[in-house]
Each structure stands twice: as structure tokens, then as C-alpha cells.
Amino acid sequence: MIASDRLPLLLVPVLALVALPLVGSMPTWVTLTVAGLAMGMIIFIIASGLTLVFGLMDVLNFGHGVFIALGAFVAVSVLAPMGGLTGSASMAANLVAVGAAMLVAMAVAGAIGYVFERLIVRPVYGQHLKQILITMGGMIIGEELIKVIWGPDQIPLPLPEGLRGSYLLGEAAVEKYRVIAVVVGLAVFLAMVFVLNRTKIGLLIRAGVQDREMVESLGYRIRRLFVGVFVAGSALAGLGGVMWGLYQQNVIPQMGAQVNILIFIVIIIGGLGSAGGCFVGALLVGLMANYTGFLAPKVALFSNILLMVAILLWRPQGLYPVAKR
Amino acid sequence: MIRSLLSADYPRSRLVAAILLAIVVALALAPFLFPGARSLAVAAKILVFVLLVASYDLLLGYTGIVSFAHTMFFGIGAYGVAIASTRMGPGWDAVALGLACALPLSALLALVIGLFSLRVKAIFFAMITLAVAAAFQTLASQLSEFTGGEDGLTFKVPALLQPSFELFEDTVLGVSIDGRLLSYYLLFVVVLALFLVLLRIVNSPFGRVLQAIRENDFRAEALGYRTVVYRTLSTVLAAVFATMAGALLAIWLRYNGPDTTLSFEIMLDTLLIVVIGGMGTMYGAVIGSALFVFAQSYLQDLMGWISAGFEGVPLVAALFSPDRWLLWLGVLFVLSVYYFPTGVVGKLRARALARRRP
Amino acid sequence: MSDAPLLTLTGVHTHIGAYHILHGVDLEVPAGRTTMLLGRNGAGKTTTLRTIMGLWTASAGQVRFDGQDITKRATPEIAQAGIAYVPENMGVFADLTVRENMVLAARNARDADAIDAERLRWIFELFPAMKKFWNHPAGLLSGGQKQMLAVSRAIVEPRKLILVDEPTKGLAPSIVRNMLSAFQRLKAAGATILLVEQNFAFARELGDAVAVMDDGRIVHRGAMAELAEDEALQARLLGLSLGAHQ
Numbered sequence: 001m002i003a004s005d006r007l008p009l010l011l012v013p014v015l016a017l018v019a020l021p022l023v024g025s026m027p028t029w030v031t032l033t034v035a036g037l038a039m040g041m042i043i044f045i046i047a048s049g050l051t052l053v054f055g056l057m058d059v060l061n062f063g064h065g066v067f068i069a070l071g072a073f074v075a076v077s078v079l080a081p082m083g084g085l086t087g088s089a090s091m092a093a094n095l096v097a098v099g100a101a102m103l104v105a106m107a108v109a110g111a112i113g114y115v116f117e118r119l120i121v122r123p124v125y126g127q128h129l130k131q132i133l134i135t136m137g138g139m140i141i142g143e144e145l146i147k148v149i150w151g152p153d154q155i156p157l158p159l160p161e162g163l164r165g166s167y168l169l170g171e172a173a174v175e176k177y178r179v180i181a182v183v184v185g186l187a188v189f190l191a192m193v194f195v196l197n198r199t200k201i202g203l204l205i206r207a208g209v210q211d212r213e214m215v216e217s218l219g220y221r222i223r224r225l226f227v228g229v230f231v232a233g234s235a236l237a238g239l240g241g242v243m244w245g246l247y248q249q250n251v252i253p254q255m256g257a258q259v260n261i262l263i264f265i266v267i268i269i270g271g272l273g274s275a276g277g278c279f280v281g282a283l284l285v286g287l288m289a290n291y292t293g294f295l296a297p298k299v300a301l302f303s304n305i306l307l308m309v310a311i312l313l314w315r316p317q318g319l320y321p322v323a324k325r
Numbered sequence: 326m327i328r329s330l331l332s333a334d335y336p337r338s339r340l341v342a343a344i345l346l347a348i349v350v351a352l353a354l355a356p357f358l359f360p361g362a363r364s365l366a367v368a369a370k371i372l373v374f375v376l377l378v379a380s381y382d383l384l385l386g387y388t389g390i391v392s393f394a395h396t397m398f399f400g401i402g403a404y405g406v407a408i409a410s411t412r413m414g415p416g417w418d419a420v421a422l423g424l425a426c427a428l429p430l431s432a433l434l435a436l437v438i439g440l441f442s443l444r445v446k447a448i449f450f451a452m453i454t455l456a457v458a459a460a461f462q463t464l465a466s467q468l469s470e471f472t473g474g475e476d477g478l479t480f481k482v483p484a485l486l487q488p489s490f491e492l493f494e495d496t497v498l499g500v501s502i503d504g505r506l507l508s509y510y511l512l513f514v515v516v517l518a519l520f521l522v523l524l525r526i527v528n529s530p531f532g533r534v535l536q537a538i539r540e541n542d543f544r545a546e547a548l549g550y551r552t553v554v555y556r557t558l559s560t561v562l563a564a565v566f567a568t569m570a571g572a573l574l575a576i577w578l579r580y581n582g583p584d585t586t587l588s589f590e591i592m593l594d595t596l597l598i599v600v601i602g603g604m605g606t607m608y609g610a611v612i613g614s615a616l617f618v619f620a621q622s623y624l625q626d627l628m629g630w631i632s633a634g635f636e637g638v639p640l641v642a643a644l645f646s647p648d649r650w651l652l653w654l655g656v657l658f659v660l661s662v663y664y665f666p667t668g669v670v671g672k673l674r675a676r677a678l679a680r681r682r683p
Numbered sequence: 684m685s686d687a688p689l690l691t692l693t694g695v696h697t698h699i700g701a702y703h704i705l706h707g708v709d710l711e712v713p714a715g716r717t718t719m720l721l722g723r724n725g726a727g728k729t730t731t732l733r734t735i736m737g738l739w740t741a742s743a744g745q746v747r748f749d750g751q752d753i754t755k756r757a758t759p760e761i762a763q764a765g766i767a768y769v770p771e772n773m774g775v776f777a778d779l780t781v782r783e784n785m786v787l788a789a790r791n792a793r794d795a796d797a798i799d800a801e802r803l804r805w806i807f808e809l810f811p812a813m814k815k816f817w818n819h820p821a822g823l824l825s826g827g828q829k830q831m832l833a834v835s836r837a838i839v840e841p842r843k844l845i846l847v848d849e850p851t852k853g854l855a856p857s858i859v860r861n862m863l864s865a866f867q868r869l870k871a872a873g874a875t876i877l878l879v880e881q882n883f884a885f886a887r888e889l890g891d892a893v894a895v896m897d898d899g900r901i902v903h904r905g906a907m908a909e910l911a912e913d914e915a916l917q918a919r920l921l922g923l924s925l926g927a928h929q
Contacts, residue, residue, distance in 0.1 A: 054448075060448050060452075062451075120659065123663060124662075128447060128448060129389075129391060129447075130662055130666070132391055132448070132451055133596065133600060133658075133662050134659055134662050134663075136593070136596070137655050137656075137658045137659040137662065138655075138659065140593065140651055140652075140654070140655035140658070141652060141655040141656060141659065144649050144651050144652030144655060145652065147643075147648075147649065148640060148643040148644050148646075148649060148652070149640070149643075151643075152648065200786070200787075200793055200794070203779070203783055203786065203787055204787070206776075206778065206779060207776045207779060207783075207787055210776050210777065210778060210779075211774055211776060213738060213758075213774070214770070214774035214776070215787070216738075216757075216758040216759050216762070217736060217738070217758055217762055217768045217770070217774065218762060218787055218788055218790070218836070219759050219762035219763045219790050220759055220790075221757075221759045222759070257589065260455070261455060261456050261459050264452040264453075264455060264456060265452075265456055268449060268452060268453070272448075272449075298467050301459065301460050301463050302460055302464075304456075305456055305457065305460055308453075308456070312445075316444070316445070322778070
């Protein structure tokens with residue numbers, strides 16, 4: 001994303017402002033906006049790995065959703081024996097428990113991501129049709145295995161005591177958990193921006209997204225980097241899964257497939273390969289889902305598709321298309 | 326005559342021909358060979374899938390377009406018949422009206438989607454069709470006054486096809502010629518006819534250009550073929566055949582709901598069958614569908630039996646639970662994408678070819 | 684410096700898909716000299732460079748570099764063996780700044796400060812535009828400046844062999860002169876260069892040795908001085924005469 005092109009960034013505040021008169025009441029708008037931003041942040045965390053993997057190695061993982069579900073279910077198992085910490089009203093204790101769940105979920109998702117890359121993705125580099133088919137197959141297998149291990153039913157994932165409830169901003173009630181989600185999301189985003197812009201590895205990723213061949217010609221084994229990005233992306237999806245599960249307060253094996261659609265919309269809006277575009281796209285989708293969920297619930301999913309179409313009409317390759325050779 | 330019937334697209338392998346013949350005969354004589362409601366239901370399901378998968382093969386195998394929205398057209402056909410029969414009361418006029426509405430709607434949607442597919446990259450397109458299909462399914466369950474919502478629509482079929490109807494008083498070869506039987510043969514005849522039409526299409530000059538475009542669209546364009554026109558036409562045709570399959574399914578089930586035709590699982594099943602059977606062969610749809618539906622119905626029994634055997638063992642019992650049918654299918658699917666990319670038909674044809682060469 | 688060839692291609696064939704592009708290329712690039720690879724469009728010059736670099740794998744034959752067989756090696760390893768590549772499309776990373784492009788090219792440098800200061804000063808002397816646009820995205824540079832960046836990347840660290848593909852393509856005459864003097868200074872510093880060119884005047888100024896390709900084969904090899912004298916030979920091999928092309 002060329003730093004000079006800031007126009008798409010404006011879309012987020014514009015959308016928020018457009019929604020204000022439609023929603024009518026300021027306090028409700030504040031609640032919805034925070035909810036939307038929180039949802040957007042979680043989606044960003046999940047989708048960022050997917051878009052970088054695609055930009056870097058031209059591999060589209062239709063099965064990315066499986067890491068989301070995996071992360072969420074692992075969190076359920078990790079939090080189950082932690083009743084002491086989650087039952088406590090102390091936010092610190094809660095965060096320790098949730099933090100532990102996040103770390104374990106990320107580790108497991110990352111490890112499975114490695115296996116996924118070796119077994120399923122690596123043999124079909126460069127063959128888009130097969131990739132689509134195989135990664136989809138991988139997701140089916142993953143979802144079914146989750147059902148084998150945890151059972152096919154919905155499992156509740158309640159928020160720890162201290163994280164429930166809302167803060168009051170004037171008249172607006174803002175859920176505590178959502179604020180935390182926004183904070184975590186921002187932290188991940190900033191970490192990503194730092195790595196991408198201030199480290200050599202980040203440089204390699206940004207260059208590789210544009211011209212893989214040239215990076216290899218400069219002497220870098222970009223394949224290894226790719227595995228690393230794939231694993232990181234899967235770990236992030238796992239983290240996102242934990243957060244999504246807590247957001248919904250339950251987990252089901254199909255949640256991966258459900259969120260898949262949203263993340264595809266987000267990375268198309270953002271531009272395949274662009275982390276910055278993914279960030280903007282995720283916020284837009286999150287806000288849109290919450291505003292329409294309030295204003296016209298029946299059209300919620302459509303509204304995001306309409307948003308995607310509108311943006312594609314403006315910029316057919318997404319908000320920040322990566323300049324490929 | 327065979328040449329003209331099959332449009333000169335022969336099985337090209339004795340084994341494939343034998344299997345095909347066996348399947349066609351079994352389906353033709355199903356009510357008599359395998360009496361019983363369950364086996365007839367399996368046979369009917371095979372017929373519907375053959376048409377659905379063959380239409381998808383036209384899109385994916387012959388034109389090279391990956392779309393996840395194919396079940397949309399399947400659903401439109403089913404809902405067309407269902408809604409018309411519910412509103413107008415049962416009868417051939419309801420079926421006709423349902424089709425008259427569903428077919429143009431599918432064609433129009435396919436036109437829009439087809440034109441859109443040409444403006445964006447293949448991966449984009451695949452993702453977008455995924456989103457559109459999901460949205461359509463949500464739409465169908467939400468427009469409850471129209472579509473019956475989550476519960477779907479149960480309706481009556483024309484008198485001739487109703488189970489209570491009997492053509493003859495006595496049974497023929499031990500089977501009563503009732504509406505169920507007639508429904509079955511309606512499906513059989515229509516599917517057979519439409520399949521042969523599809524064979525004709527893919528073996529016509531139009532079909533050959535499609536394949537050329539699939540291989541290398543720049544070159545086809547350079548040779549003077551307007552790829553836009555061909556690909557759009559192919560998308561529309563595929564949609565229309567899928568719509569017919571949907572209508573047939575609705576007539577057979579006398580019911581339709583969002584999960585019957587629009588579910589992602591059906592899209593996946595179609596994808597699995599077309600890959601396992603063999604993309605770009607048409608016959609792959611026949612063999613694949615038979616294999617798939619048969620296994621789905623009867624393999625689950627086997628799995629249930631195995632699972633019971635491992636009663637106490639926690640994970641293993643769950644692995645073989647008949648509900649986890651999809652797991653093994655998924656594994657088979659992944660394996661066939663790697664090891665038989667040309668599917669069963671392609672593999673058998675290659676072997677036959679290798680044997681012919683000294 | 685010894686005259687042993689640094690790079691040797693023996694009977695190299697390359698297929699791209701179904702197309703047989705290189706039909707047995709035999710080529711020697713002596714160390715410390717500049718070798719020109721000339722030929723008509725479609726003769727296989729770019730394919731030869733890409734094959735050396737491992738971007739395309741030779742289907743037959745051998746490529747030896749600095750005493751090692753690099754025929755089947757992967758591109759990153761070939762680059763690490765000491766070969767720098769300046770492709771026809773320059774391969775400049777448009778979204779990255781000039782500085783970032785250079786940091787990438789300097790494998791041993793973690794960031795811009797770690798690049799050898801002496802070297803960098805030399806590059807800025809050759810191409811002042813690089814200093815001027817140091818913190819600007821490379822996509823904003825003009826064609827000629829991008830070409831300079833591509834060459835700068837190839838020399839930011841010492842490399843044993845530099846492969847260059849049509850450095851003057853599409854450039855204005857003044858920039859071409861600039862490029863020529865930069866390469867001459869490179870030569871003077873002892874670099875080994877294999878350069879593909881269509882601009883014969885440029886090639887003549889720079890080349891010590893020359894190899895001419897046609898239809899995927901080397902059809903002539905020898906000293907540049909000889910070819911420069913022999914207009915009839917030029918016309919036959921390259922379809923042009925010296926005076927016509929500038």
C-alpha cells in the first residue's frame with residue numbers, strides 16, 4: 001500500500017458518519033460502532049494471514065476457516081478446567097485465562113497449519129483449480145475431525161465473569177469485551193505494520209508479494225518464508241477463532257465455513273495481498289454488519305455483498321491492489 | 326444409430342462401457358430389480374445427481390469455470406415447481422408454470438454471473454460465487470411467505486404421479502404400477518434425454534471451442550472466437566440443465582426446502598462427484614453419481630456397524646460413526662485430486678489406451 | 684586476472700512448456716571481461732540468461748559457474764553463489780522505496796546503515812538519481828531511473844558475475860550514454876559481465892567478447908573488435924549495419 005494513497009482509509013469514518021442519522025440515537029450508534037469495530041478487528045486478525053499467503057505465493061486457501069474453528073474449540077478445552085480464573089471477578093485473572101487459551105489456540109492452529117501446508121497445499125503450488133478443490137477438501141476433513149474430537153453439537157463459550165458487562169460512555173453502553181477486542185486487534189495490526197515495515201523479513205514479504213521471482217533472484221529462499229507466513233496466518237486465524245467464539249459466546253464446528261464467506265469478502269474488498277487493505281476492508285465489513293443488523297437484519301449478508309460490489313466497481317482489484325510486475 | 330445417439334463420444338474403454346451399461350440397465354429396471362421404497366429413492370437420487378453433475382461438468386470440466394453457485398440454479402428449479410404447485414394446486418399446469426418461471430430466471434442469473442466472471446480473475450470469481458450462494462440460501466429461508474422459509478414447501482404433484490394413483494389394477498412382475506413408479510420413469514426418461522443432449526452439446530463445434538477456450542483462452546481469442554459469448558452461453562446452458570434437475574427432484578420428493586437443494590453440502594457433493602468421476606468426460610457424472618449415492622446410502626450402514634464394534638473406544642468410535650460419512654468422502658476427494666485428477670473415467674480410459682498401444 | 688571462463692554453458696537445451704527454445708547453447712564467459720550476447724528478437728537471449736539463473740531449468744546440457752555445476756540448482760542458491768541478475772523488466776519493487784530495494788539487494792545488510800558506505804558512495808556517483816530519490820517509492824521513478832536502480836542493486840555488494848538483459852531498451856539517448864559510462868566504470872573495476880543487447884553501438888563500446896545467437900544457438904563467437912570491423916558479417920548476423928542504429 002503506497003503511503004500516499006489514503007483515500008480508502010476515509011471510507012471507514014464515512015460509513016460510520018452515514019450510519020449516524022440512519023440509526024438515529026447517538027448512544028445506540030456508539031454501541032453499534034464499537035461492536036462493528038470489534039467485529040472488524042477480529043475479522044482482520046483472521047483474514048490478514050490469508051491475504052498475505054495469497055499475495056506471496058499465489059495460494060488461496062479455501063480451507064482457512066478450519067483454523068478459526070480449531071482455535072475456538074481449543075479455547076473451549078483450555079478454559080474448561082480454569083473455572084477458578086474465569087469465575088473470578090478480577091479482570092486480571094480473567095485475562096490470564098483468556099490469554100492462556102489464546103496462546104494454546106495459536107500454537108495448535110499454527111502446528112496444524114504447518115501440517116496443512118506440507119500435506120495439502122505444497123503439492124499443488126501454481127495450480128489454482130486444484131488448490132481450490134484441495135483446500136476445500138481439507139476444510140471438510142478438518143471440520144469433520146473437529147466433530148469427531150469435540151462432538152457435532154454447539155458448545156457454549158461463556159465470557160469470564162470480569163469481562164462481562166459494559167462500560168458507560170455517557171448514555172452509551174459499550175461492552176467490555178468488545179473494547180478488549182478492539183485493543184487486541186489494534187495491537188496485532190500495529191505489530192504487523194512494524195514487522196512488515198521495519199524488519200528485513202517484512203521487507204521480503206512485501207517484495208515477494210510483488211515479484212516472487214525477483215526476490216529469489218536476489219538470493220532469498222522465499223519458499224521457506226512462505227511456510228512461515230502460512231503458519232503465522234493459521235495461528236492468527238486460531239487467535240481470531242478464540243475471539244470470535246467469545247464474541248458469539250458459543251462455538252460450532254461449522255463456524256469456520258460461516259466466517260469463511262465474510263473473510264473472502266474482506267480480502268476481495270481490501271485487495272488480494274494487501275494487509276492494509278485487509279484492515280480497512282475488515283473494519284468496513286464489521287461496521288456494515290452491525291449497522292444493518294440493527295437497521296434491517298434480513299439484509300445483513302447482502303449488505304456486505306453490495307459493499308463488495310460497490311467497491312469493485314470503484315476499484316476492480318480492491319482498495320489496495322498489490323502492484324505486480 | 327449408437328454413434329448418433331452418443332454423438333460419437335464413445336466410452337473409449339471396455340470397462341467404462343460395461344459399467345455404464347450396467348448402471349443404465351439397473352436404473353432402467355430399478356423398480357423391478359430392486360423393489361422397495363428405499364432402493365427406488367436411491368435410484369431416483371442417482372438420476373437427479375447425474376443430471377446435476379453433468380451440467381456442472383459442462384461448466385467446470387469443459388469450460389474450466391469454477392463456480393460455487395451452481396446449487397442456486399438447482400434450487401430455483403425445485404422452488405419453481407414447489408411454489409407453483411403450492412399456490413395453484415397440483416397439476417401439470419403448475420409444473421409447467423413453475424418451469425416457465427424458473428428456467429428464464431436461471432438463464433438470466435447465469436447470464437449476469439457469466440458476464441461478471443469474465444471481468445474478474447478466476448479466484449475472485451470462485452470466492453464471489455461462494456458468497457452469492459450463501460446469500461441466496463439465506464434469502465430463500467427468509468422469504469418465508471413465498472418459499473416456506475426454513476421448513477420448506479410440501480406440495481402435491483399431478484394426479485398421474487401421486488402415489489395413490491394406480492395405472493393398472495394388477496401388479497406387473499410383482500410391482501404395482503402406481504404414481505411412484507410413473508414418477509420414477511418420468512425422471513429416468515427426462516434425465517436420459519437431457520444427458521444425451523449434453524453429450525451432443527459438448528461434442529458439437531460449440532463444445533470443441535469451449536474446450537479450446539479452457540485450454541488457452543488467449544489463443545482462442547486470437548483465433549477469432551469471442552470467448553465472452555462462448556463462456557456466457559455455456560454458463561447459461563449449465564444453469565438451465567441444473568434447473569431441470571431441481572424441478573425433477575422437487576417432483577420426486579414432493580417437497581423442497583433451503584437445505585434440500587441450496588445447501589453447501591450439495592455443492593460439495595457435486596464437486597466431489599465431478600472430480601472423482603472425471604472432469605470433462607460427461608460419463609464421469611454417471612459413474613460418479615452412482616458410486617457416490619450408492620455409497621452414501623449403504624456405506625453409512627457399514628460405518629454404523631464398524632462404529633458399534635468400537636463402542637467403548639472414544640475417538641475411534643466417533644471416527645467411524647455414520648454421521649462422519651463426509652470425513653471419509655473428504656479424504657477420498659483429496660486423494661483423487663492428487664492421484665486421479667482425471668477421475669475414474671479418465672483413469673480407465675488411459676489404461677485402455679495404454680493397452681491398445683503395443 | 685586469469686582467462687579461465689567463469690561461466691560455461693555446454694550443450695544447453697531449454698524447453699518452455701512444449702516449445703523448444705534453446706537448441707544446444709555453448710557459451711563461455713571469461714572472468715574479468717564483458718561479454719555481449721547479441722541477436723535478433725526471439726533468438727533466445729533472455730531464455731539463456733534465465734536458464735543460467737535457474738528461473739528456467741535446462742532440459743539438457745550443463746551450466747558451470749566458478750567451478751561448480753549449477754544446472755539443476757534453485758535460483759536463490761545460484762544467486763548466492765555470486766551471480767547478480769538485472770532482468771529485462773528490471774524487476775524493481777514498485778511499492779518499496781529505493782532504499783528498501785537496495786537493502787533487499789544487499790543480502791548481508793539488515794538495514795540501510797549496514798550497506799557498505801564506500802560502495803554506496805560509488806553508486807551515487809554513477810547514478811545521482813538514486814541518492815535524490817532514496818526515500819521515494821520506486822514506482823515513481825522514470826524508466827531510465829528504474830533501470831539505474833536495477834543496476835545499482837546488482838552492484839551494491841560485490842558479485843562474481845553480473846547478468847544484464849537489455850539495459851538500454853526504451854531509454855533516451857542521453858540516459859543511454861549515462862548507462863554506458865556507468866558500465867565502463869564497472870568494467871574498469873574488474874567486473875565480469877554478460878550483457879544482452881540489441882543496441883549494437885552500445886554493445887560495441889562495451890564488449891570485449893561477443894556471442895551472437897539465432898534460433899536458440901550461438902552462431903558466432905569471437906572478439907568484439909573483429910565484429911566491429913566486419914560490416915558484412917554484422918549485416919548477416921544482425922540484420923543491420925553499424926551506422927544505422929544509435
